[in-house]
Amino acid sequence: MDPSKIRKKFGRFRILVIGRANAGKTTILQRVCNTRENPEIYNSAGKKIDPTVLMASTERGEHDIENEMVFRNNPGFVFHDSRGFEAGGESEFDEMKAFIASRSKETRIKDQLHAIWYCIPMDEASRSFTEGEIKFFTQCDTGSIAVIVLFTKFDALYDVAYAQLKSKGASMEEAEELAPKHAEESFAIGSQLKFLYHSKDIRRPPKSHICLPNMDKDDADCGPLIKCTAGTMDNEVLQQLFISTQQTNLELCMKYAVERKLLGVFDSAGTTASEAHEEIIGKLGLWFPHIRTVSVLILL
Numbered sequence: 001m002d003p004s005k006i007r008k009k010f011g012r013f014r015i016l017v018i019g020r021a022n023a024g025k026t027t028i029l030q031r032v033c034n035t036r037e038n039p040e041i042y043n044s045a046g047k048k049i050d051p052t053v054l055m056a057s058t059e060r061g062e063h064d065i066e067n068e069m070v071f072r073n074n075p076g077f078v079f080h081d082s083r084g085f086e087a088g089g090e091s092e093f094d095e096m097k098a099f100i101a102s103r104s105k106e107t108r109i110k111d112q113l114h115a116i117w118y119c120i121p122m123d124e125a126s127r128s129f130t131e132g133e134i135k136f137f138t139q140c141d142t143g144s145i146a147v148i149v150l151f152t153k154f155d156a157l158y159d160v161a162y163a164q165l166k167s168k169g170a171s172m173e174e175a176e177e178l179a180p181k182h183a184e185e186s187f188a189i190g191s192q193l194k195f196l197y198h199s200k201d202i203r204r205p206p207k208s209h210i211c212l213p214n215m216d217k218d219d220a221d222c223g224p225l226i227k228c229t230a231g232t233m234d235n236e237v238l239q240q241l242f243i244s245t246q247q248t249n250l251e252l253c254m255k256y257a258v259e260r261k262l263l264g265v266f267d268s269a270g271t272t273a274s275e276a277h278e279e280i281i282g283k284l285g286l287w288f289p290h291i292r293t294v295s296v297l298i299l300l
Helices: 003-010 025-032 090-104 131-139 154-167 172-188 191-198 223-232 236-245 250-267 273-285 289-299
Strands: 013-018 040-042 068-070 077-082 115-121 146-152 208-212
Touching: 013 090, 013 236, 025 077, 025 115, 025 146, 025 223, 077 090, 090 131, 115 131, 115 223, 146 223, 154 172, 172 191, 208 223, 223 236, 223 250, 236 250
Parallel strands: 013 077, 013 115, 115 146, 146 208
Antiparallel strands: 040 068, 068 077
């Protein structure tokens, strides 16, 4: 199905973003939508409201999880922000659970929640999971909604990795070059992931996770997050909706276009070379509609 028809029928791709203030959430959303602007905020009735509700605050009653954040640069995404329960607020946690449960029961795809990004910043020494994080992965039933943990500010671990490499005899230049890879390798076998995926206390582990360093840099790459999220989608319609909505990773559009459509064309019987050529172009183009108009003009 053409992604433009998918969006018309199923709406936008809806993501709940969870994480404490200063976890880097807004920066990541800006990267995903390829913008530096702040999102526009709409209430559940579709009315635009004062953007100051986004201001970091632990005060209760100032934030509504039903509010929709939309970036003008890519209105195909709609984000919800769950803020408050990370600080231990019981009512905020219950509100978040009720929101997920309500969206899970929606019969129309456009009203459902399609993914959850749980942001956990790594800029604290000896970072362990907080009470709110453990509570979420223990008590919150997310059903079939894909939950991805985003370990934000992952570059904070580079200094630790640098010191470890230096202590093992590496030069300053070697330690600096190898620190990012060493940090990722150490984290992959570290206690945080073991606890998250294998602890008896975590009854509902995430479907996947991604480490995101340096997202505040001008050349930050959100490609790994896009790929990780796409890989968690079991529903092909949602997967195509997500991939065709994102506009920062053309390579991913091509990958899924080839895997899902091109092979099907080659396997179809009774197709001439000319027909196959036209069909291939049409089917591949469905996965990145945001550049199709430009491509047609170039061909003309």
